Amino acid sequence: MQIIKQACGEYETNCYIIQTNKGEFIIDPGVDALHFVKKHVKKPLAILNTHGHFDHIWDNAKLKNEFNIALYIHKNDEFMLTDPFNKGFIHSKADFLVESEDEIEICGINFKFHFFPGHTPGCCMIELVGENIMFSGDFLFKRSIGRWDFPYSNADLMKKSLEKISLYKQNYRLYPGHGEETNLKEEQIHLPSWLQYLKGQI
Ligand SMILES: [Zn+2]
Ligand SMILES: [Zn+2]
Secondary structure: OEEEEOOOOEEEEEEEEOOOOOOOEEEEEEEEEEHHHHOOOEEEEEEEEOOHHHHHOOOOHHHHHHHHHHHEHHHHHHHHOOOOOOOOOOOOOOOOOOOOOOOOEEEOOOEEEEEOOOOOOOOOEEEEEEOOOEEEOOOOOOOOEOOOOOOOOOOHHHHHHHHHOOOOOOOOOOEEEOOOOHHHHHHOOOOHHHHHHHHHHH
Protein backbone atom coordinates (compact mmCIF):
# COMPACT_ATOMS: atom_id res chain seq x y z
CA MET A 1 0.00 0.00 0.00
CA GLN A 2 1.27 3.41 -0.93
CA ILE A 3 -0.10 6.92 -0.46
CA ILE A 4 0.77 9.71 -2.85
CA LYS A 5 -0.45 13.28 -2.82
CA GLN A 6 -0.66 16.43 -4.84
CA ALA A 7 -1.44 19.93 -3.59
CA CYS A 8 -4.21 21.21 -5.86
CA GLY A 9 -5.22 24.74 -6.80
CA GLU A 10 -4.47 28.07 -5.17
CA TYR A 11 -5.35 26.77 -1.68
CA GLU A 12 -2.94 23.85 -2.18
CA THR A 13 -5.56 21.35 -1.13
CA ASN A 14 -4.07 17.89 -0.76
CA CYS A 15 -5.53 15.21 -2.98
CA TYR A 16 -4.39 11.76 -1.85
CA ILE A 17 -4.36 8.55 -3.80
CA ILE A 18 -4.20 5.33 -1.78
CA GLN A 19 -2.73 2.67 -4.02
CA THR A 20 -3.61 -0.87 -2.94
CA ASN A 21 -3.33 -4.24 -4.67
CA LYS A 22 -7.11 -4.07 -5.24
CA GLY A 23 -7.04 -0.64 -6.86
CA GLU A 24 -6.94 2.98 -5.83
CA PHE A 25 -8.95 5.28 -3.56
CA ILE A 26 -9.03 9.02 -4.08
CA ILE A 27 -9.41 11.37 -1.12
CA ASP A 28 -10.54 14.98 -1.77
CA PRO A 29 -9.95 15.57 -5.47
CA GLY A 30 -9.32 19.32 -5.63
CA VAL A 31 -8.74 21.67 -8.54
CA ASP A 32 -7.27 19.79 -11.53
CA ALA A 33 -6.89 16.60 -9.50
CA LEU A 34 -8.10 14.63 -12.52
CA HIS A 35 -4.77 15.02 -14.29
CA PHE A 36 -2.85 13.85 -11.24
CA VAL A 37 -5.21 10.93 -10.66
CA LYS A 38 -5.15 9.76 -14.28
CA LYS A 39 -1.37 9.48 -14.11
CA HIS A 40 -1.37 7.30 -10.99
CA VAL A 41 -4.31 4.91 -11.16
CA LYS A 42 -4.90 1.56 -12.84
CA LYS A 43 -8.24 0.60 -11.30
CA PRO A 44 -9.79 3.46 -9.31
CA LEU A 45 -12.36 2.20 -6.79
CA ALA A 46 -13.97 5.16 -5.02
CA ILE A 47 -13.80 8.84 -4.08
CA LEU A 48 -13.97 9.76 -0.41
CA ASN A 49 -14.53 13.37 0.73
CA THR A 50 -13.43 14.47 4.21
CA HIS A 51 -15.91 17.38 3.97
CA GLY A 52 -17.80 19.47 1.46
CA HIS A 53 -15.69 22.59 0.93
CA PHE A 54 -15.31 23.42 -2.74
CA ASP A 55 -11.54 23.04 -2.84
CA HIS A 56 -11.86 19.43 -1.63
CA ILE A 57 -14.70 18.37 -3.93
CA TRP A 58 -13.80 20.37 -7.04
CA ASP A 59 -13.01 17.46 -9.35
CA ASN A 60 -15.53 14.96 -7.89
CA ALA A 61 -17.77 15.21 -10.95
CA LYS A 62 -14.89 14.93 -13.42
CA LEU A 63 -13.54 11.82 -11.69
CA LYS A 64 -16.96 10.21 -11.49
CA ASN A 65 -17.47 10.92 -15.15
CA GLU A 66 -14.04 9.62 -16.17
CA PHE A 67 -13.95 6.46 -14.03
CA ASN A 68 -17.60 5.77 -13.14
CA ILE A 69 -16.80 5.29 -9.44
CA ALA A 70 -18.81 5.90 -6.28
CA LEU A 71 -18.55 9.00 -4.13
CA TYR A 72 -18.77 8.87 -0.32
CA ILE A 73 -19.34 11.88 1.94
CA HIS A 74 -20.85 12.43 5.39
CA LYS A 75 -24.59 13.07 5.08
CA ASN A 76 -24.37 16.50 6.77
CA ASP A 77 -22.11 17.86 4.02
CA GLU A 78 -24.04 16.44 1.07
CA PHE A 79 -25.73 19.80 0.44
CA MET A 80 -22.34 21.35 -0.27
CA LEU A 81 -21.92 19.20 -3.38
CA THR A 82 -24.59 21.37 -5.03
CA ASP A 83 -24.27 24.52 -2.94
CA PRO A 84 -24.77 27.67 -5.04
CA PHE A 85 -22.71 29.55 -2.42
CA ASN A 86 -19.69 27.53 -3.59
CA LYS A 87 -19.16 28.77 -7.11
CA GLY A 88 -17.12 27.55 -10.04
CA PHE A 89 -17.07 23.77 -9.65
CA ILE A 90 -19.22 21.18 -11.36
CA HIS A 91 -21.88 19.84 -9.02
CA SER A 92 -21.62 16.17 -8.09
CA LYS A 93 -23.92 13.58 -6.56
CA ALA A 94 -23.00 11.33 -3.65
CA ASP A 95 -23.59 7.60 -4.12
CA PHE A 96 -23.30 6.81 -0.42
CA LEU A 97 -24.13 9.12 2.48
CA VAL A 98 -22.03 8.17 5.46
CA GLU A 99 -23.31 8.40 9.03
CA SER A 100 -21.13 9.48 11.93
CA GLU A 101 -18.60 6.82 12.96
CA ASP A 102 -19.67 4.55 10.08
CA GLU A 103 -17.18 1.95 8.95
CA ILE A 104 -17.47 1.12 5.28
CA GLU A 105 -15.84 -1.64 3.28
CA ILE A 106 -14.88 -1.26 -0.36
CA CYS A 107 -13.22 -4.21 -2.12
CA GLY A 108 -11.86 -5.56 1.16
CA ILE A 109 -10.46 -2.23 2.36
CA ASN A 110 -12.14 -0.63 5.38
CA PHE A 111 -12.56 3.07 6.12
CA LYS A 112 -14.05 4.63 9.22
CA PHE A 113 -15.52 8.12 9.16
CA HIS A 114 -14.71 9.74 12.52
CA PHE A 115 -17.15 12.61 12.94
CA PHE A 116 -15.66 15.97 13.98
CA PRO A 117 -18.14 18.72 13.02
CA GLY A 118 -17.37 22.41 13.46
CA HIS A 119 -15.33 23.39 10.43
CA THR A 120 -18.32 22.12 8.42
CA PRO A 121 -21.46 20.29 9.63
CA GLY A 122 -20.22 16.94 8.27
CA CYS A 123 -16.48 17.28 8.74
CA CYS A 124 -14.76 13.91 9.23
CA MET A 125 -11.38 12.34 9.64
CA ILE A 126 -11.30 9.23 7.49
CA GLU A 127 -9.39 6.32 9.00
CA LEU A 128 -7.76 3.75 6.80
CA VAL A 129 -8.58 0.89 9.15
CA GLY A 130 -5.76 -1.39 10.17
CA GLU A 131 -3.04 1.01 9.03
CA ASN A 132 -3.18 3.64 11.83
CA ILE A 133 -3.73 6.30 9.23
CA MET A 134 -6.24 9.16 9.24
CA PHE A 135 -7.00 11.60 6.47
CA SER A 136 -7.69 14.55 8.71
CA GLY A 137 -9.18 16.93 6.14
CA ASP A 138 -9.52 20.45 7.50
CA PHE A 139 -10.06 19.36 11.09
CA LEU A 140 -6.42 18.90 12.13
CA PHE A 141 -3.29 20.17 10.41
CA LYS A 142 0.34 20.07 11.41
CA ARG A 143 0.42 22.55 14.34
CA SER A 144 -2.96 24.00 13.46
CA ILE A 145 -6.68 23.34 13.33
CA GLY A 146 -9.43 24.08 10.85
CA ARG A 147 -11.23 27.43 10.76
CA TRP A 148 -14.54 27.66 12.55
CA ASP A 149 -15.65 31.04 11.17
CA PHE A 150 -16.78 30.08 7.67
CA PRO A 151 -20.43 29.97 6.57
CA TYR A 152 -21.85 26.67 7.93
CA SER A 153 -19.02 26.49 10.52
CA ASN A 154 -19.90 26.21 14.19
CA ALA A 155 -17.41 27.22 16.91
CA ASP A 156 -19.25 25.34 19.64
CA LEU A 157 -19.20 22.09 17.67
CA MET A 158 -15.53 22.69 16.89
CA LYS A 159 -14.83 22.96 20.61
CA LYS A 160 -16.64 19.66 21.25
CA SER A 161 -14.77 18.00 18.39
CA LEU A 162 -11.41 19.16 19.77
CA GLU A 163 -12.38 17.81 23.19
CA LYS A 164 -13.33 14.50 21.56
CA ILE A 165 -10.06 14.09 19.65
CA SER A 166 -8.08 15.06 22.77
CA LEU A 167 -9.33 11.84 24.36
CA TYR A 168 -8.18 9.51 21.58
CA LYS A 169 -5.60 7.16 23.06
CA GLN A 170 -4.33 5.54 19.91
CA ASN A 171 -1.78 7.32 17.76
CA TYR A 172 -2.45 7.81 14.05
CA ARG A 173 -0.40 9.15 11.22
CA LEU A 174 -2.32 12.19 9.95
CA TYR A 175 -2.61 13.20 6.31
CA PRO A 176 -4.20 16.67 6.41
CA GLY A 177 -6.17 18.53 3.77
CA HIS A 178 -3.45 21.16 3.55
CA GLY A 179 0.25 21.09 4.39
CA GLU A 180 2.51 18.38 5.70
CA GLU A 181 1.85 15.07 7.38
CA THR A 182 2.00 14.77 11.14
CA ASN A 183 0.70 12.42 13.82
CA LEU A 184 -2.07 12.65 16.38
CA LYS A 185 0.08 12.40 19.51
CA GLU A 186 2.16 15.42 18.43
CA GLU A 187 -0.94 17.47 17.65
CA GLN A 188 -2.74 16.53 20.88
CA ILE A 189 -0.01 18.41 22.78
CA HIS A 190 -1.21 21.67 21.20
CA LEU A 191 -4.93 21.09 21.59
CA PRO A 192 -5.35 22.57 25.11
CA SER A 193 -4.04 25.94 23.84
CA TRP A 194 -6.36 25.84 20.85
CA LEU A 195 -9.29 25.00 23.12
CA GLN A 196 -8.48 27.89 25.40
CA TYR A 197 -8.23 30.25 22.45
CA LEU A 198 -11.47 28.95 20.97
CA LYS A 199 -13.37 29.30 24.27
CA GLY A 200 -12.32 32.97 24.33
CA GLN A 201 -13.93 33.43 20.92
CA ILE A 202 -17.29 31.82 21.66
ZN1 LIG B 1 -12.52 23.12 4.54
ZN1 LIG C 1 -9.46 22.96 2.85
